[in-house]
Amino acid sequence: MxxxxxxxxxxxxxxxxxxxxxxxxxxxxxxxxxxxxxxxxxxxxxxxxxxxxxxxxxxxxxxxxxxxxxxxxxxxxxxxxxxxxxxxxxADHLYVKAAADAWLRARGTQAGFDFVQPDGVPIGSVVDIQLPHRKLRVHLDQEVAPDWDAEHEPVLGVSVPVDSDTLIDRWYVHRIRLESEGTARRVRIGTEAFARPTEWFALDECEITDRGLSTPAVERIVQARSAPPSTRWTPGKKQEESAQDVQAHELMRRVLYARRTVSTDLAEEVCREIAELAGVSPQLRRRLDAARRSALAWVEKETEARRELFARLSQAVAAQKTGSVKAVLAEIKAGTTRGGRTEEEEHTVREAAAYLAAVEAARLARLDTLLEDVSRLPANEDPWLLKSKVEQLLQGATGAGKLGEHRQAQLSLWSTRLRHLPFPPRPATPFRPQERVPLHEQVSRAYWTTRPCPQCGVDRGQQCVVDGGPHAGRVRQVPHVDRLRPVVDELHEQQKKHGVVRTEWRAYDVPCPDCGQEAGAWCLTPGKPHSARSKRARELSAQQEPRL
Structure with a gap:
């Protein structure tokens, strides 16, 4: 790793x-x-x-x-x-706790804080705030879905989705975001309501009331929802409408509501009622017909988008593209397809959920196998082999889903052991440059095609090709050995004849005394070779050791 x-x-x-x-x-x-x-x-x-x-x-x-x-x-x-x-x-969860604690103390209220990890999610995803008579749960990311029926009141991070039905049923939801100010993060609380933009406030502008967390926007929303509907009056005009006209106005409001809540079923139902409504004034009839045509066109567009969405989900499951399956399922669950699903759509969702469950089960089973293999290694095992096994284990844990407390504890234990493993240098092997350095690295690229290749048959000046198997005819990265060997032998003879000997050594011309990699192979560290390897190359260059 x-x-x-x-x-x-x-x-x-x-x-x-x-x-x-x-x-x-x-x-x-x-x-x-x-x-x-x-x-x-x-x-x-x-x-x-x-x-x-x-x-x-x-x-x-x-x-x-x-x-x-x-x-x-x-x-x-x-x-x-x-x-x-x-x-x-x-560190946003720590900033949330510090800001909330100071805010509550200034109001004479003490609270308990807990960085809970339901189902083994990473620490910091959720912050629980226990007030004397109420509990808030802050969701800083999407790892834990909000539970609107639980005892706590959810406060959502800006990346956590919420559907329109929830906004309509609850009147509003609270959001939280953190903004950087110097070397600190400042907490802002937002209130989001259906068909209203989110309004943001400083923490000092908020209060804890009988309804829970409250902002200035909450007071306006509650007042607007609680006030009786106002009646419109125009001087000099008679304000009487027929029952059919009153019903027509109500149907147009329901059409608007259906589109705002993305409910195609409701829109189709209202369109049927509009078509059946008779006795409406001519002016309202024109408006009703226009609203019905617009709603039917919108339903057709939404239905096609919905059909494409579920088709994408079926294709992703068939192609076993786990990431695409998760993304499309999240789009469906986030409310893109509101209202009741058809039996076929429910079947598609169940298939996708079963596929994801099988993938997660397979990954967890492989992880359990890796854990068992590592635990069986003897205490005096070669540190380099143990390091390789533990790195394979930790890599297998990536993307394995919710691991649970037991697996998390074992992974943490092995990760800690890996950091404290002693890695003695591997014994150096005798170094014979001419045997260790590949032939294609012993001569310049300009010499690679100076002769025809006796193995694949290409002429002088052409690159070697694969001469068998499923990739026959594909150009090789390096020439065949039989083509290079006479070129290298000829150059060595010329060097000996003229007394030319190469004494400049590169780090990768020698084996690494730290990680044991042979000449020509990269070190196990990312980026540069080990310093001991570079030092050995400088020593050989300083000693004028010949490099063929």
């Missing part, structure tokens, strides 16, 4: 279990002031951030953003941390 190269933007102050979040400035000019302000503080990859609990340092750059970084391990290699979220929003 390679180290996670994503930049760490948040940490906690004082210790691994601290709840004091901190965000690092991105610009170098701001980082200098940040360092002076916190010269007596220590920064940590906090456990409540999902981190490893080790100390961090700050990295200053002028050509890219500044960030936190782990100190190197005892062997000098980069530290491997399993922290999954590292961006500026990775």
């Amino acid at each position: 390679r180290g996670d190269n994503r930049q760490i933007q948040t940490a906690v102050l004082g210790g691994a279990e601290s709840e004091k979040p901190l965000m690092l400035p991105l610009e170098a000019i701001e980082l200098d002031a940040f360092r002076r302000r916190h010269d007596q503080h220590t920064f940590w990859c906090g456990l409540l951030l999902g981190g490893c609990g080790l100390q961090l340092t700050t990295k200053l750059y002028t050509d890219r953003v500044c960030h936190f970084a782990h100190y190197p391990g005892p062997d000098g290699h980069p530290h491997l941390c399993g922290r999954s979220v590292r961006g500026v929003a990775s």
Whole structure:
């Protein structure tokens, strides 16, 4: 498993279990002031951030953003941390707790806070706030679906979807977002209602009432929903309407409601009632007919979109494209297809759900097998083999779904063991340059096609091709050995004849004493080779050792 190269933007102050979040400035000019302000503080990859609990340092750059970084391990290699979220929003749950606690204390109210992890979701997805007579649950992402019938009142992050039916039934829902201000995050509370834009307020503008969390927008929404409908009066005109005209106005309102709630069933029902309504004034009849034509065209468009959506789901299941199945199912569940589903649509959804369940079960079964294999390794096992097995295990856990507490604990244990495994250098193997360096690396590319190839038969100046199997005729990346061997032998003879000996060594011309990779093979570290390998190449160059 390679180290996670994503930049760490948040940490906690004082210790691994601290709840004091901190965000690092991105610009170098701001980082200098940040360092002076916190010269007596220590920064940590906090456990409540999902981190490893080790100390961090700050990295200053002028050509890219500044960030936190782990100190190197005892062997000098980069530290491997399993922290999954590292961006500026990775400590938002700690900022929510700090802001809510200060806000409630200012009002003489104390509350309990809990970073719950239902079904093993990552820490920070949900924050529970227990008030004296009420409970709020803050959903900062989509990992946990809101439960509108539970004892707690959901407060949704900006990425958490909510359907129109819920907005209509509940009158409104609350949202939360965090905005960066310097090295802190500021909490804003929003109120969203059906057919209304979300209104945002500072936390100090909000209150806790008998209805729960309340904003200035809530008061206006409640007042508007509770007030009796106003009657329209025009001076000098008689305000009497026939029963049919009153019904016509109601049908047009229902058409508008059906389109706003994306309910094709309701729209079709209203269109039938419009067609059957008689005795309407000519002016209203024209408006009714226009509304019916528009509604029928909209129903046809929505029905086609719905048909395409379920067809995409069926195709994704048939092609076993797990990511596409999840995306389309999420689109369906988010309310794209409101109203009752047909039996065929329900069957398609059930098939997709069964497919995802089978995929998750297969991944979990493979993960259990990997866990069992690793646990059976003897205590004195070769650290390099154990490292390979544990990396395979941790990679298998990626995308395996909800792992549960038991598997999470085992993975955390093996991840910790991996960080503390001793890796002694592998014994160096005798180095014979001419045997270790591939033939195509011993001569320049310009010499590769100076002779015809005796194996695949191509002429001089042409590249070698695959001479058998399913890929016959495809151009090879390197020439055949039989074509290169006489070229290399001829060049070696010329070098010996003229006394030309190559003494410049590259790092990959020698085996690596750290990870045991042979000459010509890349080191196990990402990016550059191990320093010991580069040092060995410089020593051979300094000793004028010949390189053929």
